Amino acid sequence: MTTVVFFPGDGIGPEICAAARRVLETVQEQAELPLTVVEGLVGGAALDAHDDPLPPESLELARRADAVLLGAVGGPKWDGLPPAKRPEQGLLRLRKELELFANLRPAQIFPQLRAASPLRPELIEGVDILVVRELTGDIYFGEPRGAEVVQGKRRAWNTMVYDEDEIRRIAEVAFRAARDRRRRLCSVDKANVLETTRLWREVVTEVGRDYPDVELQHLYVDNAAMQLVRAPAQFDVILTGNMFGDILSDEASQLTGSIGMLASASLGQGRGMYEPIHGSAPDIAGQDRANPLATILSVAMMLRHSLDQAPLAERIEAAVLRVLDQGLRTADIAAVGEPVVGTQAMGEAVAAAL
Amino acid sequence: MTTVVFFPGDGIGPEICAAARRVLETVQEQAELPLTVVEGLVGGAALDAHDDPLPPESLELARRADAVLLGAVGGPKWDGLPPAKRPEQGLLRLRKELELFANLRPAQIFPQLRAASPLRPELIEGVDILVVRELTGDIYFGEPRGAEVVQGKRRAWNTMVYDEDEIRRIAEVAFRAARDRRRRLCSVDKANVLETTRLWREVVTEVGRDYPDVELQHLYVDNAAMQLVRAPAQFDVILTGNMFGDILSDEASQLTGSIGMLASASLGQGRGMYEPIHGSAPDIAGQDRANPLATILSVAMMLRHSLDQAPLAERIEAAVLRVLDQGLRTADIAAVGEPVVGTQAMGEAVAAAL
Ligand SMILES: CC(C)[C@H](C(=O)O)[C@@H](O)C(=O)O
Numbered sequence: 001m002t003t004v005v006f007f008p009g010d011g012i013g014p015e016i017c018a019a020a021r022r023v024l025e026t027v028q029e030q031a032e033l034p035l036t037v038v039e040g041l042v043g044g045a046a047l048d049a050h051d052d053p054l055p056p057e058s059l060e061l062a063r064r065a066d067a068v069l070l071g072a073v074g075g076p077k078w079d080g081l082p083p084a085k086r087p088e089q090g091l092l093r094l095r096k097e098l099e100l101f102a103n104l105r106p107a108q109i110f111p112q113l114r115a116a117s118p119l120r121p122e123l124i125e126g127v128d129i130l131v132v133r134e135l136t137g138d139i140y141f142g143e144p145r146g147a148e149v150v151q152g153k154r155r156a157w158n159t160m161v162y163d164e165d166e167i168r169r170i171a172e173v174a175f176r177a178a179r180d181r182r183r184r185l186c187s188v189d190k191a192n193v194l195e196t197t198r199l200w201r202e203v204v205t206e207v208g209r210d211y212p213d214v215e216l217q218h219l220y221v222d223n224a225a226m227q228l229v230r231a232p233a234q235f236d237v238i239l240t241g242n243m244f245g246d247i248l249s250d251e252a253s254q255l256t257g258s259i260g261m262l263a264s265a266s267l268g269q270g271r272g273m274y275e276p277i278h279g280s281a282p283d284i285a286g287q288d289r290a291n292p293l294a295t296i297l298s299v300a301m302m303l304r305h306s307l308d309q310a311p312l313a314e315r316i317e318a319a320v321l322r323v324l325d326q327g328l329r330t331a332d333i334a335a336v337g338e339p340v341v342g343t344q345a346m347g348e349a350v351a352a353a354l
Numbered sequence: 355m356t357t358v359v360f361f362p363g364d365g366i367g368p369e370i371c372a373a374a375r376r377v378l379e380t381v382q383e384q385a386e387l388p389l390t391v392v393e394g395l396v397g398g399a400a401l402d403a404h405d406d407p408l409p410p411e412s413l414e415l416a417r418r419a420d421a422v423l424l425g426a427v428g429g430p431k432w433d434g435l436p437p438a439k440r441p442e443q444g445l446l447r448l449r450k451e452l453e454l455f456a457n458l459r460p461a462q463i464f465p466q467l468r469a470a471s472p473l474r475p476e477l478i479e480g481v482d483i484l485v486v487r488e489l490t491g492d493i494y495f496g497e498p499r500g501a502e503v504v505q506g507k508r509r510a511w512n513t514m515v516y517d518e519d520e521i522r523r524i525a526e527v528a529f530r531a532a533r534d535r536r537r538r539l540c541s542v543d544k545a546n547v548l549e550t551t552r553l554w555r556e557v558v559t560e561v562g563r564d565y566p567d568v569e570l571q572h573l574y575v576d577n578a579a580m581q582l583v584r585a586p587a588q589f590d591v592i593l594t595g596n597m598f599g600d601i602l603s604d605e606a607s608q609l610t611g612s613i614g615m616l617a618s619a620s621l622g623q624g625r626g627m628y629e630p631i632h633g634s635a636p637d638i639a640g641q642d643r644a645n646p647l648a649t650i651l652s653v654a655m656m657l658r659h660s661l662d663q664a665p666l667a668e669r670i671e672a673a674v675l676r677v678l679d680q681g682l683r684t685a686d687i688a689a690v691g692e693p694v695v696g697t698q699a700m701g702e703a704v705a706a707a708l
């Protein structure tokens with residue numbers, strides 16, 4: 001029996017997860033897939049219930065599951081809490097505990113939503129980027145880190161650090177992904193300033209020797225941030241560390257204009273975790289206004305990467321395209337004057353299109 | 355007698371500096387300004403001549419000058435050199451030695467070049483951003499830093515670090531700048547993950563209490579990278595650290611589509627340094643194809659901020675707008691089909707328009 005754990009999280013998380021669960025259960029019935037869905041608490045929801053953004057029982061649920069689906073975490077309600085007690089800690093600890101070192105974030109244009117991109121139409125033609133972000137190392141987890149007061153003066157620090165094994169395994173993921181795509185890999189670093197990323201460039205170059213069929217390019221992070229805006233169609237796979245990846249993957253997804261549509265996968269050796277790339281949007285939580293499609297597409301990624309059900313993934317993806325073709329739009333992707341549907345109705349429509 | 359030192363540097367640096375010098379000398383004659391211009395070597399040019407990207411005599415020139423104008427440094431010729439022997443080190447050491455902690459990077463739209471922006475026209479309407487980047491701290495200079503091999507495994511690290519004094523002085527610069535503009539300040543950090551930037555947010559908030567007339571907002575860096583693309587007109591002054599500032603200021607300038615037009619100032623207690631924000635463009639070096647306008651506008655910033663000659667700065671800025679109105683375009687800012695002028699001709703045209 002396959003088990004999937006849903007962590008709806010905070011803000012719009014519960015609504016979008018409910019819609020995604022509805023879709024998952026529909027394909028499951030259709031395909032007579034033996035699958036159990038359980039739900040657990042992380043983030044602010046877990047803080048409220050257990051004073052811990054990742055309670056032991058939630059971690060245990062995740063460990064025992066074949067895959068994890070996460071809604072979104074965080075919100076102003078928990079902003080004043082001390083660092084260790086913040087919703088984001090639940091997410092960061094999940095990544096670390098499950099060793100989900102490879103974050104895959106596709107940024108692609110949906111033809112139906114082309115007009116939503118902030119870029120000129122001629123620039124987004126053909127944009128289809130996969131950002132491969134290292135997710136369990138770098139300055140996010142580096143030690144030492146902390147804050148102190150010395151002679152009345154406050155000071156705080158963090159450590160950016162990578163070893164060659166960490167770089168090699170994420171580089172392998174990126175080169176393999178590039179091989180299945182357009183065979184171009186752009187590795188992003190700041191090797192002209194930072195020793196850490198000089199090692200990054202060195203190791204990525206070494207790994208590249210095993211992939212002579214993939215064209216490898218290196219860009220400095222400041223230049224990459226520019227090129228993404230200037231000419232995004234030049235990119236196929238972008239490989240980078242945790243910190244730069246946080247920034248560049250969000251920039252890349254914004255270019256599509258369809259951030260409410262983009263799914264992501266966090267993979268390690270075992271089970272994977274899947275989440276929409278957008279946040280918890282507390283301002284519209286509980287109003288049936290959120291776009292559930294990124295979460296629904298995260299379910300598709302989960303079926304493909306963790307549950308070995310690629311045909312079902314394709315079925316869901318096709319259903320999503322169909323509802324877009326039918327003109328269904330949640331508020332975030334509706335053009336001025338277009339009629340808008342709610343979260344639940346959008347989920348139902350995808351289920352019906354299956 | 356006022357002294358200005360020009361460091362042309364590498365690639366297109368010498369050409370754009372020659373054009374800028376021509377313009378400076380023209381206003382100098384017109385205004386009978388007692389001013390000496392001297393030239394020195396930094397970057398690759400200094401490496402070639404003295405095996406040092408910032409030779410002692412260059413640093414001495416800079417220290418004795420009232421202002422520094424820098425062209426651009428770096429190029430593939432020096433890419434293979436060890437870290438300490440790279441052209442960029444000359445620039446980084448100049449910033450550090452002269453304590454130029456405040457980097458001001460305006461990203462504005464030139465009405466004549468609106469079509470060059472990669473963004474949809476409705477999004478760039480009214481875009482006028484000043485990025486205030488801390489320039490002598492953060493992970494660029496933090497210790498410890500290095501690389502080692504332990505039991506055959508390579509590892510490398512850098513330290514992100516700030517103390518409250520460093521944050522306070524750059525925050526003061528940003529708040530004062532906001533006061534002279536539209537009174538809105540957006541401070542960018544990653545306070546949900548990094549202790550260093552949590553201190554950043556704390557101190558910026560404290561400084562903000564002295565500027566109740568300036569509206570202060572905090573954004574996470576990933577969100578800022580998105581918002582810049584989604585709705586850049588929402589920003590007035592963006593304040594951030596050295597590393598995030600490197601990325602965001604380049605992203606912001608690219609939005610204007612006129613990166614060949616954008617000047618920057620690096621200020622401390624004493625003399626300031628002025629440079630175009632674009633790089634050394636080795637691919638077009640020596641071909642009379644580079645756009646000298648960013649360097650010419652850097653001269654204007656120098657006259658305003660370091661030489662107390664605001665009226666002359668305005669004269670230069672007006673002359674630049676006039677040549678744009680006349681339809682003069684270097685290749686980087688020419689639309690398809692528009693006739694193109696060279697670096698030297700563009701410099702002459704600005705001088706003539708004075
Ligand atoms: C919520 C936050 C800790 C997280 C990160 O910085 O990794 C988020 O921005 C993301 O990209 O998934």
Ligand SMILES: CC(C)[C@H](C(=O)O)[C@@H](O)C(=O)O
Nearest residue numbers: 192193222428442445446600
């Ligand atoms: C050349 C490099 C060291 C420099 C930096 O990273 O600061 C450049 O990108 C800049 O922004 O001036």
